[in-house]
Amino acid sequence: MSSANALQILLRFLSQDAKVPLGTAMSKVKDLQSVHLNSPNEIAKSDIKALQAIFEDEKLSKQILNAAKRVVKKRVASNGDEALHPPVKRRATEAFGEPLTGAELEESLELPTVCLDEDILKKTVLFANRAPLVLAFAVVLLKYTMPEQPLSSRLSLAQAVVSTNSRTKAVSIGLESGKSAEEEGYGEGQPTVTVMGREIRVMKRWGYEWRRDEVKEKTEDGYEVETQSTLRSERTLTHEDMPALWGIDLEALKKSNEKNPAVPKTYITGNIPIYTAQSARAYLLKSFGTPEKEQQDSKTSKKQSSASKMAQKERNLGYLLGALQLLFESWSKSLSPTELDKRAWSWYVRVRPEVEGGVAGWGSKNTLKLSDILLLRH
Known part of the structure; x- marks a missing residue:
């Protein structure tokens, strides 16, 4: 696979599957590749510390790791490329606490x-x-x-x-x-x-x-x-x-x-x-x-x-x-x-x-x- 294709797949995973804002995904792609996290499969095998060192935000790092595991699990189940495009989930609304005033x-x-x-x-x-x-x-x-x-x-x-x-x-x-x-x-x-x-x-x-x-x-x-x-x-x-x-x-x-x-x-x-x-x-x-x-x-x-x-x-x-x-x-x-x-x-x-x-x-x-x-x- 060419480096351009690998980059495109990784960016698509971050922005679509892991729901990372596109601007953030763009800025972190090269950091991920520098530590050999070039695909959802490699990210799924890593740990939260490796991702947190790059994204700095613990919640976002967990979100990416969990997304990678879902993608890999679905790929194994379907044995096809469908794993790269899982259904988009609706955003969850806040279930607890009073909303903030303006x-x-x-x-x-x-x-x-x-x-x-x-x-x-x-x-x-x-x-x-x-x-x-x-x-x-x-x-x-x-x-x-x-x-x-x-x-x-x-x-x-x-x-x-x-x-x-x-x-x-x-x-x-x-x-x-x-x-x-x-x-x-x-x-x-x-x-x-x-x-x-x-x-x-x-x-x-x-x-x-x-x-x-x-x-x-x-x-x-x-x-x-x-x-x-x-x-x-x-x-x-x-x-x-x-x-x-x-x-x-x-x-x-x-x-x-x-x-x-x-x-x-x-x-x-x-x-x-x-x-x-x-x-x-x-x-x-x-x-x-x-x-x-x-x-x-x-x-x-x-x-x-x-x-x-x-x-x-x-x-x-x-x-x-x-x-x-x-x-x-x-x-x-x-x-x-x-x-x-x-x-x-x-x-x-x-x-x-x-x-x-x-x-x-x-x-x-x-x-x-x-x-x-x-x-x-x-």
Whole structure:
């Protein structure tokens, strides 16, 4: 089997069978191959520690291991390729506990404290692949182009951009084929918004109450903190206010409808698959490491614990979000939201990590200099 075919099968297993977000799957394929976990069969024979070393999240690692075991078990039972395409299960809903209020949900999704100290940012170099950088760009961009959207919506819409872009890239280099769910008409009739030049199908979250009056304060070291007061009643909102939105996962919708081919593609029931804010946030938190050379040169060059690595990545994310905020803020007064959105993708292209073209560069990581982002300011 060619390396390209093996890569495609492994990616399909992660994104379809193990239900790993496509952006996460793309970024981890090469890590799996580097430890000879090239197929569901090899993953099934491994253990949770091996997967956790790559994916870092214990729950996600268990999910992947269990999916691999199911695939292998089904293959043995059927003695055919059907094992690679098991039926898609419906998402389970929460069975216990009270649902979070809007304010509680937004609080649970808070991102690391943003650093706006230019002296720190100019010296900072991160190590990451391209997909989470697109996600970070979109999350910060939406603060300026759709400021009425809560953080949960911005994370969901940004993840939709990443997944749409990832599939387009996968098709262009031969890892995916066929029409996308959007091209086949799934979600037709649902409203759309444009983020980084891409049209995203959305669902309106009518009645979602989350707003607080926010006061921004800067600390002496350049960090920005938001202090929140009482919730504003939804009755005070103007008619023009856009409701909160979710990005619809059209590819997941397509898979669920494949079980019921008689159902029209445009027919959407109450159980709409969306890009969840929680998964987008988790992806951001674990994606921005420090180049190995800088770690070796630092005084604390001893082997880091998992907690220490995560703390470092969260700090790095705060640096990246700060640099992006300074970029978009510098242009926000001279460009309309539409013009700002049009510029965003070209800015991303100018600063994204350099990787090999085609399949060889799929999911690869490289350095990201925050000074390059700051140079793009107005």
